[in-house]
Amino acid sequence: MASDRADRPDRRRRRTPASDDELTIEQLSERTGLTARNIRAYRTQRLLPPPVVRNGVGFYGAEHVARIERIRQLRAEGFNLTAIGRLLDDGDTAASPELRDLRRVVSGASGAEPPRTVEPDELLRLLGDQLTPALVQRATELGAVRALPDGRLELPTPALLDAAAELTDRGIPLEPVMPVFELVQRECETIADAFLDTFHERVWSHFQEAGHPRARWDEIAETIERLRPMASKAVLAIFQSTIDDAIERRFGDELAQLAERG
Known part of the structure; x- marks a missing residue:
């Protein structure tokens, strides 16, 4: 797939981004602390939108940086990735505190060993x-x-x-x-x-x-x-x-x- 090819490291095509809207996957990884592997996994799980591809290079932007930070916050609050996907799709900021608390309980685990x-x-x-x-x-x-x-x-x-x-x-x-x-x-x-x-x-x-x-x-x-x-x-x-x-x-x-x- 084109977007997958665009994510592959190619030092000949690397360049310093002019802004947060010009981040390669390696630079996004450095900016957020999330590995390139996990960035691709989040994309596969539709937690992150795909990059913008120009001249065969995939570029990520401020939207991706903010989304990764939001995912990190929601995981710290106890939400699993499935629940995070639903919250992001629904626009989680609109949910009432009571509904968010209940969602957290529903998406939690029984206390058994984590995956x-x-x-x-x-x-x-x-x-x-x-x-x-x-x-x-x-x-x-x-x-x-x-x-x-x-x-x-x-x-x-x-x-x-x-x-x-x-x-x-x-x-x-x-x-x-x-x-x-x-x-x-x-x-x-x-x-x-x-x-x-x-x-x-x-x-x-x-x-x-x-x-x-x-x-x-x-x-x-x-x-x-x-x-x-x-x-x-x-x-x-x-x-x-x-x-x-x-x-x-x-x-x-x-x-x-x-x-x-x-």
Whole structure:
């Protein structure tokens, strides 16, 4: 693509910009402290508009500098990139403080480990020859792996990689385990929807019917924020009890028979 070619460093075509409207991608990187790789990634994610191309050279301007600074501020406030994109598209300065606070809560995370970015070689090192193209495709469809524009891989839930690596260390192949991960994903989506359906019916709908009263915004935001840990604790407690019972049923009789045989 022309804009991609325009971003490639070419020292023969470099020149000192006459103003902030004449920044090459390297100069924009120096000005903002954002790497050229991340600038391209933000463009791919439509967080930044494309540069103006003249004579095969891509030039960025004051608008891009301001947009990068705004993205940095919103990230510091706790917004993820998806929420930042929505805010920028909607003109985030027009949002009320209450709505911005609620957006921040909605786009937040549950407190789990943040996404991890790895090189493909690291996955190969951890998982060995089990990492077939078909397995990577299934992991991508599951949402366990996301390909980034720069060729690296993002792991939205790094604990899944840790679990997969431990399984392989213990001699359990990943191929037959993938359907289990997919089952867990489907069941978790069902459970999450059930919690949210209940919240929407019992709390949010009444908030809407009342015309979103200002006095209740903090209460609604706090309830949504608490949904994540409350639901996670409930699911974990039930599953721990359930798997304890399942292990006892599955292995109890066999162990008793082994004990009888000495």
